[in-house]
Amino acid sequence: xxxxxxxxxxxxxxxxxxxxxxxxxxxxxxxxxxxxxxxxxxxxxxxxxxxxxxxxxxxxxxxxxxxxxxxxxxxxxxxxxxxxxxxxxxxxxxxxxxxxxxxxxxxxxxxxxxxxxxxxxxxxxxxxxxxxxxxxxxxxxxxxxxxxxxxxxxxxxxxxxxxxxxxxxxxxxxxxxxxxxxxxxxxxxxxxxxxxxxxxxxxxxxxxxxxxxxxxxxxxxxxxxxxxxxxxxxxxxxxxxxxxxxxxxxxxxxxxxxxxxxxxxxxxxxxxxxxxxxxxxxxxxxxxxxxxxxxxxxxxxxxxxxxxxxxxxxxxxxxxxxxxxxxxxxxxxxxxxxxxxxxxxxxxxxxxxxxxxxxxxxxxxxxxxxxxxxxxxxxxxxxxxxxxxxxxxxxxxxxxxxxxxxxxxxxxxxxxxxxx
Numbered sequence: 359x360x361x362x363x364x365x366x367x368x369x370x371x372x373x374x375x376x377x378x379x380x381x382x383x384x385x386x387x388x389x390x391x392x393x394x395x396x397x398x399x400x401x402x403x404x405x406x407x408x409x410x411x412x413x414x415x416x417x418x419x420x421x422x423x424x425x426x427x428x429x430x431x432x433x434x435x436x437x438x439x440x441x442x443x444x445x446x447x448x449x450x451x452x453x454x455x456x457x458x459x460x461x462x463x464x465x466x467x468x469x470x471x472x473x474x475x476x477x478x479x480x481x482x483x484x485x486x487x488x489x490x491x492x493x494x495x496x497x498x499x500x501x502x503x504x505x506x507x508x509x510x511x512x513x514x515x516x517x518x519x520x521x522x523x524x525x526x527x528x529x530x531x532x533x534x535x536x537x538x539x540x541x542x543x544x545x546x547x548x549x550x551x552x553x554x555x556x557x558x559x560x561x562x563x564x565x566x567x568x569x570x571x572x573x574x575x576x577x578x579x580x581x582x583x584x585x586x587x588x589x590x591x592x593x594x595x596x597x598x599x600x601x602x603x604x605x606x607x608x609x610x611x612x613x614x615x616x617x618x619x620x621x622x623x624x625x626x627x628x629x630x631x632x633x634x635x636x637x638x639x640x641x642x643x644x645x646x647x648x649x650x651x652x653x654x655x656x657x658x659x660x661x662x663x664x665x666x667x668x669x670x671x672x673x674x675x676x677x678x679x680x681x682x683x684x685x686x687x688x689x690x691x692x693x694x695x696x697x698x699x700x701x702x703x704x705x706x707x708x709x710x711x712x713x714x715x716x717x718x719x720x721x722x723x724x725x726x727x728x729x730x731x732x733x734x735x736x737x738x739x740x741x742x743x744x745x746x747x748x749x750x751x752x753x754x755x756x757x758x759x760x761x762x763x764x765x766x767x768x769x770x771x772x773x774x775x776x777x778x
Contacts, residue, residue, distance in 0.1 A: 359382050359383060359384055359422040359423055360384060360385045360387075360419065360420050360421050360422050360423075361377055361383055361385070361386050361387070361421065361422065361423045361424075361425065361662075362386075362387050362388075362389065362415070362416060362419070362421045362423070362424045362425070363377070363386070363387070363388045363389075363399075363424075363425045363427060364388075364389055364404075364406040364412065364424065364425070364426045364427050364428070364431055364436070365388070365389075365406065365426075365427025365428050366388075366390050366391055366392050366395075367392070367427070367428070367647055367722045367723070367737075368647055368648060368650075368651055368687075368689075368720040368721065368722035368737070368739075368740040369427055369428075369644075369645050369646075369647035369648075369650040369651070370388055370391070370392075370395065370427040370428075371392065371394050371395050371651075371720040371721050371722070371740075372650050372651040372653075372654035372655070372718075372720045372740070372742070373425060373427060373645070373650065373654060373661075374386060374388050374391075374395050374398060374399050375398065375654060375718060375720070376654040376657060376658055376659060376661045376662065377425070377659075377661070377662045378398055378399065379658055379659035379662075380659040380660075380662035380663065381659075382662060382663070382666075383662065385400070386398075386399040386400065387399065387400045387401070387402050387419060387421070388400070388401055388402070389401065389402040389403070389404035389406055389415070390402065390403055390404060390406070392721045392722070392723070392724050392725065392734075393721055393724040393725050393726040393731050393732075394719070394720060394721025394724055394731075395721065396726065402415070406426075406428075406430075406431045406436065407430055407431050407434045407436065408436075409431075409434065409435055409436045409438065409439030409440070410439060412424070412431075412436050412439065412440065413439050413440055413443045413445065416440065416443070416445045417443070417445075421445065422446060423446045423447070423448070423666060423669070424440055424445055424446070424447045424448070424449075425447075425448045425449070425665060426447065426448065426449035426623075426644070427644060427645070428644060429455065429458050429459070429505055429642065429643060429644050430505060431449075432449050432450055432452065432455040432458075432459075432623075432643055432644065433452060433455050433456075433458070433459040433505055434452065435451070435452035436449075437449040437450060437451055437452070437455075437623075438451050438452055446666075446669050446670065447669060448622075448623055448624075448665045448666070448668060448669045449622075449623045449643075449644070450621050450622055450623040450643050451619060451622075453619040454614055454619050454620065454621045454622070454623075454643070455643045457610075457614075457621070457625070457641040457643050458505070458640075458641055458642045458643040458644075459504060459505050459643075460503055460504060461501045461502075461503045461504075461540040461640070462480045462503050462538060462540055464638075464640065464641055465478050465480070465540065467610055467613050467614070468610075468638060470613050471609035471610055471612065471613040472605075472609055473605060473606040473609050473610055473638055474605060474606065474635070474636070474637045474638065475637055475638040475639075476499070476542040476543045476544075476545050476630075476637065476639070477542065477543045478540055478541060478542045478543070479540075479541050480503075480538060480539070480540055480541075481538070481539045481540075481541065482537070482538050482539075483528070484524050484525065484528040487524045487528075487539055487541060488521050488524055490541055491514075491517055491520045491521060491524070491541065492517060494541075494543070495517065496514055496515060496516045496517045496519070496520060496544075497513065497514060497515045497516075497544035498514050498517075498520050498541060498542070498543065498544055499511065499512070499513050499514070499541070499542040499543070499544055499545075500512045500514060500520050500523040500524060500527070500539060500540075500541055501539065501540045501541070501542065502527050502532045502535040502536040502539060503535065503536070503537070503538035503539060503540055504532070504534055504535030504536070504537070504538075505535055506532040506533075506535040506536070509532070509581065509583075509696070510527070510532045510535050510536065511581065511640075513544070513581070520541075524539065527539050545630040545632070545637060545639065546630075546632055547630040547631050547632030547633075547637075548593045548630070548631050548632070548776070549568070549628065549629065549630050549631070549639060550566060550567070550568045550591040550593050550594045550628075550629055550631060551566065551567045551568065551569065551591065551626055551627065551628055551629070551646055551649055552566055552594060552599060552602055552603075552607070552626070552627045552629060553565050553566070553567070553624060553625075553626050553627075553645070553646075553649070553653060554603075554607055554624070554625050554627070555623075555624055555625075555664055555665070555667075555668040555673060556611055556620075556621045556622055556623065556624075556625055556668065556673070557622055557667070557668045557669070557670075557671045557672065557673040558615065558620030558621065558622045558671065559615070559620070559671070559673075559674075560673040560674045561603070561607060561608060561611055561673070562664065562668075562673050562676060562677075562678065563599065563603065563678070564624075564653065564657065564661075564664065564678055565589055565590065565653045565656065565657070565678075565680075566589060566590045566591040566594040566599065567587050567588065567589040567590070567591055567646065567649040567652055567653060568587060568588060568589075568591040568593070568776070568777070569584040569585075569586065569587035569646065569648060569649055570584065570585045570586045570587070570770065570773055571584060571585070572585070573585060573691075573695070573696060573770075574770070575770050575771060575772045576772065576775075580696050580697075581696070582691075582695065582696045582736075582737070583647065583696075583736075583737055584646070584647065584648045584649070584689060584737075585689045585691070585769070585770045585773070586648065586686070586687055586688050586689050586769075586770060586773030586774070587646070587648045587649045587651070587652050587686070587687050587773075588652055588684065588685065588686040588687075588748060588751070588752075588773065588774050588777060589649070589652040589653055589656055589684065589685050590684065591777075592777045593631050593776075594629070594631070597634070598631060598634060598635075598636055601634075601635070601636055602627065602629055602636040605636070606627060606629070606636065606638050607625065607627055610625075610641070611625075621643075622668060622669065622671075623643060623644070623668065624643070624644060624645055624665075624668075625641060625642075625643060626641065626642040626643075626644070626645065626646050626649070627641055628640045628641070628642070647722075648687045648689055648737075648740050651685075651687040651720050651740045651742045652685035652686060652687050652742065653685075655685040655687075655715075655716075655718065655742055655743075655744050656680070656681060656683060656684075656685050656744065657678070658715065660678070660679060663676070664676055664678065681744075683744050683745065683746055683751075684744065684745055684746070684747060684748040684750070684751045685742065685743065685744045685745075685751055686742070686743060686745075686748065686751040686752050686755045686773060686774055687720070687740045687741065687742040687743075687755065687773075688740070688741045688742075688755050688756065688759050688769050688770070688773055689722075689737050689739070689740055689769060689770075690737075690738055690739040690740075690741060690759060690762065690764065690767045690768070690769045691736055691737045691738060691767065691768060691769065692723075692733050692735070692736055692738055692766060692767060692768075693766055693767065693768050695736035695737065696736060699736055700733075700766060701732075701733060701734055701735070702732050702733065702734070703732065703733045703764070703765075703766040704730050704731070704732060704764075705724070705730075705731045705732065705733060705738070705739070705762065705763070705764040705767070706762075706763035706764065707761050707762045707763040707764070708731055708762065710761060711758055711761065711762075712758070715744070716743060716744040716745070716754070717742070717743050717744075717754060717758060718742050718743075719739055719740070719741050719742070719758065719762075720739070720740040720742055721738075721739060721740075722735060722737045722738055722739060722740055723735020723736060723737055723738045724738060724739070733764070733766065733767070738764075738767060739762070739767075741755050741758045741759045741762070741769075742755060743755040743758065748774055748777055748778060749778060752773070752774050752778070755773075756771075
């Protein structure tokens with residue numbers, strides 16, 4: 359098969375790595391890709407949010423299967439355009455992608471399906487939102503309704519922070535994503551992620567993970583896109599996962615089908631767990647980043663068959679073959695992230711890194727120039743390892759990180775501390 363993956367981050371590098379191991383894959387193109395992806399696949403310059411351009415590219419390159427990595431192309435309807443053109447695609451329609459693209463839509467679905475989630479209110483104007491915050495008190499959570507690249511959620515521990523977040527959102531800090539705001543109760547507990555594949559009808563759980571959102575050790579400081587992750591998530595026991603499937607995921611998928619907008623792709627449920635009970639924090643309609651990296655390490659080549667089965671409506675025929683192991687990824691980011699940071703600095707030491715089924719450095723924000731690997735983003739590398747235990751995976755991952763020579767980078771030393 360000729361396969362096209364859309365995206366340019368660590369998530370897409372790990373997807374490409376897994377797909378390349380499957381004997382079904384004859385040719386792999388990633389658009390636009392990055393310096394690490396270019397070492398294992400062809401990269402192509404392509405506007406991945408332009409459905410017409412993606413369809414034309416797929417037809418010109420005899421693409422048999424398209425895997426959509428990030429959320430933005432899904433929200434703009436790229437999967438719809440591909441389906442209309444008869445191209446097999448893994449990823450939900452724009453209407454189904456509203457589960458991530460609109461926080462208020464997700465709340466509607468939870469209300470309709472009875473899925474447990476935080477109490478909330480929706481606002482399109484600043485003053486009523488501020489009044490609600492003062493009435494409810496802090497801590498409280500303020501969310502931009504639309505897509506904000508993972509940065510549109512403010513967990514406010516005091517009222518002033520929440521009010522400032524309202525000013526920022528309605529003031530345009532997140533563009534159109536902040537035209538509507540959802541304010542939620544603050545939920546206590548431990549957060550974890552459950553990943554399932556859907557084909558519109560059937561659902562298949564493909565793993566659990568936990569990530570570290572805060573930039574600083576001990577989970578302190580500003581929120582980021584994620585500074586590291588591990589799989590499986592110890593807090594998501596088989597019993598709690600079954601509750602999440604029965605009370606949250608299955609009712610959601612049934613409600614989407616009832617509305618005539620069946621969900622096909624990967625659904626990532628962010629869950630808050632307290633006293634053995636899961637509540638939905640949010641849905642994402644694509645693999646998490648950096649959670650995808652640890653899932654791909656554990657799933658390997660079979661993930662290609664599972665995604666194809668989801669796209670073709672054959673999930674009922676499949677099962678996941680799990681290795682009884684653990685994986686951890688450490689994000690190496692540019693100093694200054696998630697604020698301003700320098701681009702174009704040289705990263706050395708990557709040539710000496712092991713590359714096998716238990717050890718990989720996935721590139722997130724890199725480019726190559728004159729034979730050197732340069733940093734081109736905030737989160738730059740995902741150093742990922744497997745082990746029989748989480749401690750073993752952690753030791754391997756940090757041993758690799760210590761072999762990278764990049765003075766302009768930084769990473770957290772405590773990934774996995776909750777589990778360990």
